Amino acid sequence: MHEGQTLSIGRLARASGLGVETLRYYERRGLLAPAGRTASGYRQYRPEAVRRLRFIRRAQALGFSLDEIRELLALAEVPDGDAGRVKAITQEKIADIERRIRDLARMKASLETLAERCPGHGPTAQCPILDALAGEDDA
Amino acid sequence: MHEGQTLSIGRLARASGLGVETLRYYERRGLLAPAGRTASGYRQYRPEAVRRLRFIRRAQALGFSLDEIRELLALAEVPDGDAGRVKAITQEKIADIERRIRDLARMKASLETLAERCPGHGPTAQCPILDALAGEDDA
DNA sequence: CTTGACCCTGTAGTCGGCTACAGGGTGTAG
DNA sequence: CTACACCCTGTAGCCGACTACAGGGTCAAG
Numbered sequence: 001m002h003e004g005q006t007l008s009i010g011r012l013a014r015a016s017g018l019g020v021e022t023l024r025y026y027e028r029r030g031l032l033a034p035a036g037r038t039a040s041g042y043r044q045y046r047p048e049a050v051r052r053l054r055f056i057r058r059a060q061a062l063g064f065s066l067d068e069i070r071e072l073l074a075l076a077e078v079p080d081g082d083a084g085r086v087k088a089i090t091q092e093k094i095a096d097i098e099r100r101i102r103d104l105a106r107m108k109a110s111l112e113t114l115a116e117r118c119p120g121h122g123p124t125a126q127c128p129i130l131d132a133l134a135g136e137d138d139a
Numbered sequence: 140m141h142e143g144q145t146l147s148i149g150r151l152a153r154a155s156g157l158g159v160e161t162l163r164y165y166e167r168r169g170l171l172a173p174a175g176r177t178a179s180g181y182r183q184y185r186p187e188a189v190r191r192l193r194f195i196r197r198a199q200a201l202g203f204s205l206d207e208i209r210e211l212l213a214l215a216e217v218p219d220g221d222a223g224r225v226k227a228i229t230q231e232k233i234a235d236i237e238r239r240i241r242d243l244a245r246m247k248a249s250l251e252t253l254a255e256r257c258p259g260h261g262p263t264a265q266c267p268i269l270d271a272l273a274g275e276d277d278a
Numbered sequence: 279c280t281t282g283a284c285c286c287t288g289t290a291g292t293c294g295g296c297t298a299c300a301g302g303g304t305g306t307a308g
Numbered sequence: 309c310t311a312c313a314c315c316c317t318g319t320a321g322c323c324g325a326c327t328a329c330a331g332g333g334t335c336a337a338g
Contacts, residue, residue: 010314020315021297029295040304042315055272063246066295076273081263090254090268097247101240107202108236115229124220129229133194134215149284159285160327168325179334181285205325 006035006044016053023053029066031056031073063093145174145183155192162192168205170195170212202232 013020026032027043032052034043052073059069068089075081117128124130152159165171166182171191173182191212198208207228214220256267263269 008315019297022295024316025296038304038315040315041317042304051273051275058272060295061246062250063243072269072272075263076266076269079262079264083257083261083263083266083269084259086263086266086268087254087257087259090250090257094247094250094254097243097250101243101247104202104236104240104243107200108233108240111201111229111233111236115226115233118222118226118229120223120226122222123218124214124222124225125218127215127222127225129225130211130215130222133197133211134190136190147285158327161325163286164326177285177334179285180287181334199325 006046007049009034009043009045012045012049012053015050016057018053026053026056026066030070031066063097064089068093145185146188148173148182148184151184151188151192154189155196157192165192165195165205169209170205202236203228207232 007015009020009023013023016023023032027034032045032049035046035049036044038044055073055076056066056069059072060066064072072086072089075083075086114129114132146154148159148162152162155162162171166173171188173188174185175183177183194212194215195205195208198211199205203211211225211228214222214225253268253271
């Protein structure tokens with residue numbers, strides 16, 4: 001080992017800030033394959049693996065799942081891949097996030113309406129929040 | 140069975156729109172205990188269980204977890220419970236939702252910036268989205 | 279009296295993204 | 309030569325909220 005041009009899994013883990021188990025997990029998920037193996041079976045990574053892991057980390061921060069990131073990485077690997085596909089994936093993700101924001105905003109609005117009507121003291125018997133949850137009327 | 144005042148688990152499932160397995164799951168999670176059992180061990184529910192399940196469904200729609208709903212139900216059960224606690228739980232949930240909305244809004248803004256800069260056609264070699272994910276610069 | 283719908287318990291699987299072993303083999307410093 | 313850190317595979321656990329059996333017992337209709 002330690003042959004200059006390759007990294008062991010432990011070194012790559014330290015270089016990327018991830019755990020060894022996580023790197024092996026990414027390999028199982030098809031996100032990061034080692035460049036090769038030593039005679040004794042140790043994984044060998046090229047220094048570029050650090051970039052690939054940074055790609056994964058950033059894409060995760062943008063809300064992409066590992067499956068989506070796998071597709072993005074595949075597109076990034078071939079220089080003549082379809083940039084339109086990348087944009088399409090990105091816009092699907094934007095739409096997905098917008099849906100989630102709308103759902104959360106609706107929840108928040110309902111909760112705020114309930115919280116406003118609640119005095120915040122006294123017995124639960126007259127609590128409008130619990131009344132609303134338990135009530136007969138549809139909602 | 141079928142004694143007018145009680146419901147079997149299957150009847151309660153149909154009355155509430157939930158599955159039988161879900162009701163047994165709620166029981167394990169401490170959200171819904173049957174009023175009793177028949178001699179042969181069948182669960183017997185009172186008609187009020189339908190209201191309780193509606194409470195659970197609505198609380199879920201507002202973003203509460205089953206653990207939180209268990210606490211809300213416990214507060215609703217004793218008429219002299221602390222309404223302030225109910226309001227506090229509600230406001231924690233509002234804050235939690237606000238955090239999630241902010242996180243999603245940040246993701247969305249980043250994705251939109253990237254999507255704008257992307258022509259949406261041509262090879263991935265000049266795709267600003269992939270460049271941004273792979274690049275050296277922090278982000 | 280049989281059929282079929284219902285009920286019981288207990289366990290295991292699903293999703294996503296890890297994380298933690300157990301039980302081995304390997305590589306290197308002192 | 310012996311520690312000790314590192315590596316390997318394979319499996320199992322975690323979170324939350326279900327969902328799906330397997331392998332039984334029960335109940336009502338015909």
